[in-house]
Amino acid sequence: MPTVTYTGAQKRRRNLDASMPDWVRGVAHEVSDEWVALWGARLGPDFTVVGAHADLLNDGIPDSEWTKAKITDWLKANGVEVSGSFKTKMKLLDMVEDVLNPKPVVEPVVEEAVEEIPVEEAVETIETGDEE
Secondary structure (H helix, E strand, C coil): CCEEEECCCCCEECCCCCCCCCEECCCEEECCHHHHHHHHHHHCCCEEEECCCCHHHCCCCCCCCCCHHHHHHHHHHCCCCCCCCCCCHHHHHHHHHHHHCCCCCCCCCCCCCCCCCCHHHHHHHCCCCCCC
16 A cells, blocks of 8 residues: 655645545555545645555656656566557556556466276176175
8 A cells, every 4th residue: 555654844734635634744644546646646745655556756657647658668678578559558558557466377277187997897897786
């Protein structure tokens, strides 16, 4: 979860989000990525945000404000091959999400082969119970 800390000159500052307490200098508040996306642009230089996935605060992670060229450069710098010039910005941002949150590798399940017994042998081995 991202954390937001007020680092301004005042000891206390009113929070624009009425559902949150006022900001106290040096006290970190845990928030969601959605909160950062909604309120982050309004925070300004008196705040420090750590762990957010929005680049509203210059954290170096692409978001919808980035150009396609910059997103592509970021992907290449993170080892992703970007082929084709017809990728939309949303497809590129999906690729960024895959880099940030890779899906677990699912190994294929290999079932052992079952040895089949010919029908004649199977019938001979079944005891009918009538032998007495």
